[in-house]
Amino acid sequence: MxxxxxIAGVELKNPIMTASGTFGSGKDFAPYVDLNRIGCVVxxxxxxxxWPGNRPPRIAEAxxxxxxxxxxxxPGVDAFCxxxxxxxxxxxxxxxxxxxxRTIDEYVEVAERLATADVDLLELxxxxxNVKEGGVAFGVxxxxxxxxxxxxxxxxxxxxxxxxxxNVTDIAAIARAAERGGADAVSLINTLLGAxxxxxxxxxxxxxxxxxxxxxxxKPVAVRMVxxxxxxxDLPVIGMGxxxxxxxxxxxxxxxxxxxxxxxxxxxxxxxxxxxxDGLVAFMEETGVDDVNDLVGVVx
Amino acid sequence: xxxxxRTGRVHCMIVSNEPLAEDVRELVFESPAMADEARPGQFVxxxxxxxxxxxxxxxxxxxxxxxxxxxxLVYACRGKGTRExxxxxxxxxxxxxGPLGNGFSLDAAGPENLVIGGxxxxxxxxxxxxxxxGRTTIAVSFRSAPYLIDRLERCGEVxxxxxxGSAGVRGNAMKIVEDRGLTGNIFACGPTPMLAAVQAYxxxxxxxxxxxxxxxMGCGFGCCVGCVxxxxxxxxxxxxxxxxCKDGPVFAAGEVIFS
Numbered sequence: 001m002x003x004x005x006x007i008a009g010v011e012l013k014n015p016i017m018t019a020s021g022t023f024g025s026g027k028d029f030a031p032y033v034d035l036n037r038i039g040c041v042v043x044x045x046x047x048x049x050x051w052p053g054n055r056p057p058r059i060a061e062a063x064x065x066x067x068x069x070x071x072x073x074x075p076g077v078d079a080f081c082x083x084x085x086x087x088x089x090x091x092x093x094x095x096x097x098x099x100x101x102r103t104i105d106e107y108v109e110v111a112e113r114l115a116t117a118d119v120d121l122l123e124l125x126x127x128x129x130n131v132k133e134g135g136v137a138f139g140v141x142x143x144x145x146x147x148x149x150x151x152x153x154x155x156x157x158x159x160x161x162x163x164x165x166x167n168v169t170d171i172a173a174i175a176r177a178a179e180r181g182g183a184d185a186v187s188l189i190n191t192l193l194g195a196x197x198x199x200x201x202x203x204x205x206x207x208x209x210x211x212x213x214x215x216x217x218x219k220p221v222a223v224r225m226v227x228x229x230x231x232x233x234d235l236p237v238i239g240m241g242x243x244x245x246x247x248x249x250x251x252x253x254x255x256x257x258x259x260x261x262x263x264x265x266x267x268x269x270x271x272x273x274x275x276x277x278d279g280l281v282a283f284m285e286e287t288g289v290d291d292v293n294d295l296v297g298v299v300x
Numbered sequence: 301x302x303x304x305x306r307t308g309r310v311h312c313m314i315v316s317n318e319p320l321a322e323d324v325r326e327l328v329f330e331s332p333a334m335a336d337e338a339r340p341g342q343f344v345x346x347x348x349x350x351x352x353x354x355x356x357x358x359x360x361x362x363x364x365x366x367x368x369x370x371x372x373l374v375y376a377c378r379g380k381g382t383r384e385x386x387x388x389x390x391x392x393x394x395x396x397x398g399p400l401g402n403g404f405s406l407d408a409a410g411p412e413n414l415v416i417g418g419x420x421x422x423x424x425x426x427x428x429x430x431x432x433x434g435r436t437t438i439a440v441s442f443r444s445a446p447y448l449i450d451r452l453e454r455c456g457e458v459x460x461x462x463x464x465g466s467a468g469v470r471g472n473a474m475k476i477v478e479d480r481g482l483t484g485n486i487f488a489c490g491p492t493p494m495l496a497a498v499q500a501y502x503x504x505x506x507x508x509x510x511x512x513x514x515x516x517m518g519c520g521f522g523c524c525v526g527c528v529x530x531x532x533x534x535x536x537x538x539x540x541x542x543x544x545c546k547d548g549p550v551f552a553a554g555e556v557i558f559s
Binding site for chain 1: 305306307308309347351352353354355356397515516517518519521522523524525526527528529535537539540541546
């Protein structure tokens with residue numbers, strides 16, 4: 001059975017990736033899972049300088065999902081290069097670094113700093129709903145998405161994935177803009193904007209009022225968008241949004257994703273990546289599929 | 301690479317699940333491995349069966365029965381998740397992960413210990429009290445009917461307050477502490493306003509204090525960065541956000557910024 005996939009020239013041993021911000025840099029998961037079995041670890045967003053993140057409360061439950069407003073708390077690219085890359089290189093897995101920024105210059109600065117770093121892929125985060133400036137602003141306007149992609153691609157030392165926001169009317173238009181800007185792959189979806197109100201306190205649950213909804217509740221939206229994007233661009237697609245089982249992963253592959261990322265499931269179960277990989281293999285065995293790539297985009 | 305291996309979510313047999321007071325229950329489950337590993341002040345994640353309620357409920361460990369291979373949890377039935385737990389019967393299984401968090405440092409215990417608990421902040425202090433040596437004074441407050449008092453009394457002098465005045469002093473545990481001018485190495489767990497009062501008292505009297513914090517948690521094992529508290533540091537802002545689930549829930553009183 002072949003599980004290997006190719007994302008923008010980078011060979012992954014299997015199509016299971018982690019969704020940025022749900023796996024840290026893997027350290028918290030190493031006691032629970034064999035990181036060698038993950039196709040690619042996509043680390044939590046890294047900015048040019050340390051970011052403190054938002055005030056608590058940052059997280060709330062929603063039916064079949066969670067809403068978060070962490071706000072990309074991160075120790076900055078220098079600390080990341082020093083602490084996290086050597087840790088992850090101790091394992092036989094690919095490393096993708098999610099890049100956060102508030103301005104084009106900030107994104108470029110991180111990509112420049114990483115250009116000579118020992119990592120395999122970059123993921124440009126133009127879709128985080130939880131930072132006031134930048135972030136999602138780049139992800140909802142095709143011209144801005146193209147501009148930031150072009151600027152980062154110009155300095156990038158690794159293939160560039162652009163992570164798309166679902167909080168748009170036409171996600172295919174943003175995907176095409178990223179492709180014009182030179183993206184080597186796209187990943188989707190980031191979280192859907194949502195809010196929860198505590199009716200006893202008559203107040204928003206999260207400190208930021210709104211946050212990003214993720215988990216199984218968003219999966220049908222994500223599958224639909226992956227299908228649209230896969231048909232709109234000639235780029236590898238990384239699909240994510242509420243994947244909890246191997247069959248969920250197969251659903252994204254059939255929609256047109258070349259690889260999938262496990263997100264919220266990691267927070268609910270530290271062994272989720274392994275369970276989903278095992279489930280995907282079982283599904284392939286059961287349905288007589290020898291090569292995982294044969295599942296990609298099989299729906300018309 | 302050397303890694304400590306841990307198991308994730310496991311199904312554990314429920315031994316008992318009895319009410320202690322109105323909307324407060326004690327759940328006892330079997331897990332020799334967890335009972336062996338657990339320390340006072342740690343918690344476990346309980347997972348709901350209802351698939352719409354995905355996030356774990358972090359519940360602090362009340363007693364560790366290492367010999368019997370059991371953990372005792374005390375929880376308030378406040379929301380949909382904990383109301384689901386209230387219906388669990390002995391012989392059924394509950395899905396658990398843990399123990400999690402850092403727990404109290406017993407190295408800080410002295411000849412005089414002052415233990416301060418508020419509401420469901422009291423249960424995690426019981427196992428601590430059992431292990432403290434020296435003279436221990438325990439000031440605890442409840443909304444109404446007190447619970448666990450008989451078990452706490454085996455560990456030291458217990459002073460009780462209730463918000464409705466139905467037992468002990470009317471008010472909260474800090475009122476007892478302030479009125480009596482109690483001193484000792486402080487261990488506290490309870491609602492944030494009470495912990496802020498403990499922090500101020502400890503600073504005024506120059507007493508060492510450990511606070512077990514409460515915050516809305518996501519994953520419970522340090523990954524989602526959802527449950528954070530401000531901790532003093534040398535950065536420009538003067539603080540950074542630390543994870544309550546992993547860096548805590550117990551922090552030194554002097555390092556926490558309540559604001």
